[in-house]
Amino acid sequence: MSDEKVSGTSSGAAAGIPPAERLLLDIFDTVREPLLVLDAEFRVTRTNRAFFQTFRVTPEGTIGKVLFDLGDRQWDIPPLRALLRDRLVAERELYDVDVDHVFPAIGRKIMLLNARLVTHGPDEPRVILLAIEDVTERRLTERRLAAQRFELERSNTALNEFAFVASHDLQEPLRKILSFGERLGTSASPLLEGNPRHYLERMLDAAARMRTLISDLLAYSQIATSETPFVTTDLAVIAHAVVADLETTIADAGARVDVGELPVIEADAPQMRQLFQNLLANALKFRRHDAPAVVHVATSSQLNGTRTITVTDNGIGFKQEHREKIFRMFERLNSRAQYEGSGMGLAICRKIVERHGGTIAATSSAGQGTTFSVMLPVTQAGREYAP
Amino acid sequence: MMMQDKHKIPITILICDDDEDDRMLTQQALEDAHISNELRFVDDGEQLLDYLYQRGEYAGETGAAPRPGLILLDLNMPKLDGREALQRIKGDATLVDIPIVILTTSGLDADVIRSYRLGVNSFITKPVTFSGLVEAMNVLGKYWLEIVELPPTPTLV
Numbered sequence: 001m002s003d004e005k006v007s008g009t010s011s012g013a014a015a016g017i018p019p020a021e022r023l024l025l026d027i028f029d030t031v032r033e034p035l036l037v038l039d040a041e042f043r044v045t046r047t048n049r050a051f052f053q054t055f056r057v058t059p060e061g062t063i064g065k066v067l068f069d070l071g072d073r074q075w076d077i078p079p080l081r082a083l084l085r086d087r088l089v090a091e092r093e094l095y096d097v098d099v100d101h102v103f104p105a106i107g108r109k110i111m112l113l114n115a116r117l118v119t120h121g122p123d124e125p126r127v128i129l130l131a132i133e134d135v136t137e138r139r140l141t142e143r144r145l146a147a148q149r150f151e152l153e154r155s156n157t158a159l160n161e162f163a164f165v166a167s168h169d170l171q172e173p174l175r176k177i178l179s180f181g182e183r184l185g186t187s188a189s190p191l192l193e194g195n196p197r198h199y200l201e202r203m204l205d206a207a208a209r210m211r212t213l214i215s216d217l218l219a220y221s222q223i224a225t226s227e228t229p230f231v232t233t234d235l236a237v238i239a240h241a242v243v244a245d246l247e248t249t250i251a252d253a254g255a256r257v258d259v260g261e262l263p264v265i266e267a268d269a270p271q272m273r274q275l276f277q278n279l280l281a282n283a284l285k286f287r288r289h290d291a292p293a294v295v296h297v298a299t300s301s302q303l304n305g306t307r308t309i310t311v312t313d314n315g316i317g318f319k320q321e322h323r324e325k326i327f328r329m330f331e332r333l334n335s336r337a338q339y340e341g342s343g344m345g346l347a348i349c350r351k352i353v354e355r356h357g358g359t360i361a362a363t364s365s366a367g368q369g370t371t372f373s374v375m376l377p378v379t380q381a382g383r384e385y386a387p
Numbered sequence: 388m389m390m391q392d393k394h395k396i397p398i399t400i401l402i403c404d405d406d407e408d409d410r411m412l413t414q415q416a417l418e419d420a421h422i423s424n425e426l427r428f429v430d431d432g433e434q435l436l437d438y439l440y441q442r443g444e445y446a447g448e449t450g451a452a453p454r455p456g457l458i459l460l461d462l463n464m465p466k467l468d469g470r471e472a473l474q475r476i477k478g479d480a481t482l483v484d485i486p487i488v489i490l491t492t493s494g495l496d497a498d499v500i501r502s503y504r505l506g507v508n509s510f511i512t513k514p515v516t517f518s519g520l521v522e523a524m525n526v527l528g529k530y531w532l533e534i535v536e537l538p539p540t541p542t543l544v
Contacts, residue, residue: 171492171515172492175492175513175515176408176409176412178515178516178517179412179515179516179517179520180408180412180517182516182517182518183415183517211515
């Protein structure tokens with residue numbers, strides 16, 4: 001025990017203390033985090049209520065004792081000794097150091113330590129101020145979140161790899177079914193009449209459809225892993241190029257496509273082309289048969305660093321209750337006999353838009369045409385190659 | 388018959404593909420495209436190199452492995468794959484002048500870029516339909532066997 005004067009908490013020590021110091025003591029005692037004042041020999045000269053409550057110790061068993069000897073030596077933690085003995089003396093301050101320790105009274109805790117070595121004058125003894133914060137909950141939550149994120153990333157990667165390998169490897173046998181089927185159709189032509197020829201044609205049609213499904217699935221799985229960098233992209237240039245690509249389709253449909261003012265944003269240019277290609281092809285495909293198709297592409301709003309682009313058609317539309325369903329993989333609202341397709345086009349659109357940190361939505365009602373709204377951020381700062 | 392040079396010696400086309408079905412389809416597509424050059428087949432990159440260096444099962448008389456005037460090379464094969472085989476051939480001064488055309492199912496940008504960097508002469512992604520393959524072989528035959536001048540077969544070393 002030291003023969004130095006030892007103070008307890010502010011209670012019972014009020015007499016004769018100047019108001020300024022009393023205020024400090026009251027603040028010290030009000031703080032919710034455990035605080036300790038140690039002398040140069042690591043003896044506790046002062047603590048606050050939070051310390052007693054957190055570590056379930058009494059003032060009698062604490063004040064005047066060396067920190068490492070407190071309560072069955074529960075503070076005798078080698079890393080803590082090293083911190084206070086060596087680092088604190090050398091650096092004079094310790095900021096936010098985690099100490100992970102099993103305390104006999106309260107179990108395993110992660111304590112966040114902040115400490116300062118204070119000298120008030122050349123002849124004054126050195127004092128150590130130590131603030132201890134119980135961050136066990138926070139750290140465990142952080143670790144759980146980090147583990148979950150890691151697991152999520154891993155399973156996302158695995159899923160992408162699976163989709164890629166599956167679709168890539170499925171193409172192989174399919175190509176042979178198509179090739180040999182075609183050979184069969186040619187070489188057995190004189191023998192194949194009526195039903196047998198019909199069966200073969202149906203088989204080959206089905207195989208061709210499967211090929212479309214697989215190649216769309218492959219395209220879908222490659223969106224997230226694209227290595228094309230985000231670059232400044234003029235969406236008007238992209239939209240006009242897509243309209244030029246679709247020239248024959250547009251002419252055959254007797255359609256008109258108007259491209260208005262479109263923004264310049266940071267984007268994966270080939271994916272933007274795919275996005276416009278899918279949206280315009282979609283608008284042309286689901287046209288009404290009693291009126292010429294008219295499609296408008298325009299910018300509808302410019303808010304908070306985002307741009308919203310709309311693709312509006314006067315086509316067959318869909319019931320509002322299906323507005324989410326249409327973006328799902330392999331989802332179709334119409335029979336294959338009416339409208340060909342794999343049901344992947346809009347799923348690909350959504351995946352592209354989400355990879356860019358944007359959103360896509362559709363509003364429609366049956367027979368009233370459809371508007372697709374694509375909201376995209378102007379810049380991709382910090383999102384380079386983001387999945 | 389497509390000729391290699393002024394001396395009218397028809398070239399041999401060497402096809403390297405591990406898949407028997409694909410070898411059959413390529414052969415029939417070449418036939419349908421009226422390319423009647425001698426065709427030789429090897430199953431993977433190792434066999435391809437053995438053939439070109441006339442070693443292993445191709446050791447001995449040169450008739451077993453006539454030097455090809457054109458190689459059709461698949462990329463994804465067991466043992467030594469097409470990428471490595473391509474690198475070895477294009478890195479060997481005695482073989483570098485043999486034109487190589489990649490004929491593969493892969494249409495991956497990475498494979499296309501890498502193949503050209505390694506010095507491939509053309510890259511063809513296998514068409515999905517047989518008629519597409521015949522058409523590709525037609526154009527390939529016209530280009531490599533009629534239009535371009537190929538290096539004359541060097542005297543064997």
